Amino acid sequence: MESGRDCFLRYLLRGTAVSDPQTCLDENDDLRRSLGMAYFLADSHDKQDVLTFVSDTLPLLLRQLQRTTRRERIAFQGQIRGRVDWPATTKARLQNEVNPALYVCRPPLRQDNTPENQLLKFLLEAIDRLIRDLSLDMQNAELWTAVSDTHFPFSQRLAQITFHVRQALGHARLRPVETPEMVTARHLVKARASKTELYGLVAQLYDQYKVVVVDGRWLDLLPIFGRTILLPDPAVPLGDTCIQLAARGFVQARQA
Incomplete structure (x- = not known):
C-alpha cells in the first residue's frame, strides 16, 4: 500500500488533480477547517509558532501576568x-x-482579569479545543518540517502542546480570568501596547489563528506549506486530497 510520503512524491513529480485549491476548500468546509486547524498547530519555523509559544514564551509570561x-x-x-x-x-x-x-x-x-489576560486565555482555550476537534486521521499524520531532517508523528507535537496549554490553564492566576465570547480590537490594542512585551506575541499568535483557522484562505496557508507538510494515510477519508493540496502548496510556496 502506498504511504503518504510516496503519494506526496508522486504528486510532486506528476502533478495533482486539484486545479483550483481555493475552490476545493470552498466546496468542502470540513476539509477547509481540518487543514486550517492542523497547519496552524503544525507550523514550524524559527520565529513564533504554537509549540514555541506554549513551551518557551508562555512559562515566562505566566510569571509576569498583567494586573x-x-x-x-x-x-x-x-x-x-x-x-x-x-x-x-x-x-x-x-x-x-x-x-x-x-x-x-x-x-x-x-x-488579573485584564484584557491582555482575557486574550491569552481565549487563545489557550482555542488551541486546546482545536486539538480535541482534530480528527484522529489528521492527528496520526506524518509531520515533515524545514527545521528537521526526519519526519515524526504529528500526534507527538500535539501531545507537547496539550501538556503546556492545560498546565497554563490550571495556573492559579489565570483560572479566575474570564474568557471573552469574542476577541475585540480592545483586547488586541491592550496586548500590543502592554509594558510586558510578551503580550505582543499573544496578539501575533491570535492573528495567525484568525487568518489560518477562522478565515482559512488558500493564499494564507501557502507560506506554511513551504516549511511544514502533513501527510495523512492516503487511504483515510480526505487523506489523498490533503496530500494533493500539500504537494500543490509546497510547489507554489517554493515558486513564490
Missing part, C-alpha cells in the same frame, strides 16, 4: 490596610457608638 489595581472602601477593626479614609472613618465610628478601633481603609486590590 490592574483598584481601591475600595473596606472597614477594618483594630488594623489599617492601605490608606485610611478619615471622613468615612469618622462617620463609621460615630455610627458604631464611637468605636476608636474602627478604620475605613482603601487597600489596593489587584485583579
Whole structure:
C-alpha cells in the first residue's frame, strides 16, 4: 500500500488533480477547517509558532501576568490596610457608638482579569479545543518540517502542546480570568501596547489563528506549506486530497 510520503512524491513529480485549491476548500468546509486547524498547530519555523509559544514564551509570561489595581472602601477593626479614609472613618465610628478601633481603609486590590489576560486565555482555550476537534486521521499524520531532517508523528507535537496549554490553564492566576465570547480590537490594542512585551506575541499568535483557522484562505496557508507538510494515510477519508493540496502548496510556496 502506498504511504503518504510516496503519494506526496508522486504528486510532486506528476502533478495533482486539484486545479483550483481555493475552490476545493470552498466546496468542502470540513476539509477547509481540518487543514486550517492542523497547519496552524503544525507550523514550524524559527520565529513564533504554537509549540514555541506554549513551551518557551508562555512559562515566562505566566510569571509576569498583567494586573490592574483598584481601591475600595473596606472597614477594618483594630488594623489599617492601605490608606485610611478619615471622613468615612469618622462617620463609621460615630455610627458604631464611637468605636476608636474602627478604620475605613482603601487597600489596593489587584485583579488579573485584564484584557491582555482575557486574550491569552481565549487563545489557550482555542488551541486546546482545536486539538480535541482534530480528527484522529489528521492527528496520526506524518509531520515533515524545514527545521528537521526526519519526519515524526504529528500526534507527538500535539501531545507537547496539550501538556503546556492545560498546565497554563490550571495556573492559579489565570483560572479566575474570564474568557471573552469574542476577541475585540480592545483586547488586541491592550496586548500590543502592554509594558510586558510578551503580550505582543499573544496578539501575533491570535492573528495567525484568525487568518489560518477562522478565515482559512488558500493564499494564507501557502507560506506554511513551504516549511511544514502533513501527510495523512492516503487511504483515510480526505487523506489523498490533503496530500494533493500539500504537494500543490509546497510547489507554489517554493515558486513564490
